[in-house]
Amino acid sequence: MTRQRSGEKQTNYPPEFLDGLRLYWRGCYWHSHEAWESLWRKVGEPERSFLKALIQLDAALIHAERGEWRGVRNLLLRVSRYLQACPGKVLGVALPELQRQVAALQREVDAILQGSKKRFNWALKPRIVPDGVVPPRRQRLHRAKADVPERQRRERPDV
Template sequence: MVHLQNRSHTPKDATALLYKARELVGRKVIVRDSRVSKKYIEFDTSVPDGMDAAELVDKLAAISPPASYEHIVERHMDKDKAIERAVELFNDEKYWEAHEALESVWKGAVGTEKNILNGIILIAAAFVHDEKDEGEICLSILQRAKKKLESTGGVYHGINVEVIADRVSKIINSGRIKRFTI
């Protein structure tokens, strides 16, 4: 995952940025997707064996200065660390990575905890779609998140579930997507 600094782009630019990235890196590198948050332009990439990731980042720097690069692999973290990491990623507008960090915890959860985790994962997924200027998809996924969070409440690992459920409801009711921190 490559993150470039976002100095002036909006989610409406995601498709054009995707095409530009593909043009810059050539055929050997796969650029699957692009997303635009307030802080970052994010590219989901696959680098062929033998290619240095720094070379990829250098090529993409023609779009905007690099912010970070991370090779995404499924890592096993203990539950508390995974949730803490997911919150950090979510609050740093790295929604895809937040979703990935929570998935292993969600798979092992049951009952209310599983619903809370699924709700947060769905919010992150919705915001990924918003970063691609896919507002209708974002709102649809937020509807699913709302259903998961409706039967829950309280505080979960420092996350005020009632507050985020209320924020999701306000977005759905207004039809105006406003990303938030958790």
């Protein structure tokens, strides 16, 4: 039995969605955000609200890497609102499970903000796996070092 490559599609998801998903799995949150934003501009509801949630989730993870916990908390609240505006499944992703994972992330950030926890548990990063898509065996949790906007890459060639 041959195993499919991660991100290989079994269904007809938009290429930008799959590109963003692969980047998210690799910890490239900036680039994932960009891929999903390009699709977000073209679609209607409920995909639009779902993609806004994913874009904000990417931003929250970037802020988490920087230790900007208030920003993370605010972004996760937006993620929750966008997901609540969607039906139970969008682009093959079961939203009740994603909402539970986002809530666990919110509790983690609240504990850090309240001082009862010092370190962020990156294992709580939400797992986004649409129906028919094979995820990688391991996902990168922390943000990848090369995940910077193109303008910053030009300014800092060492990245």
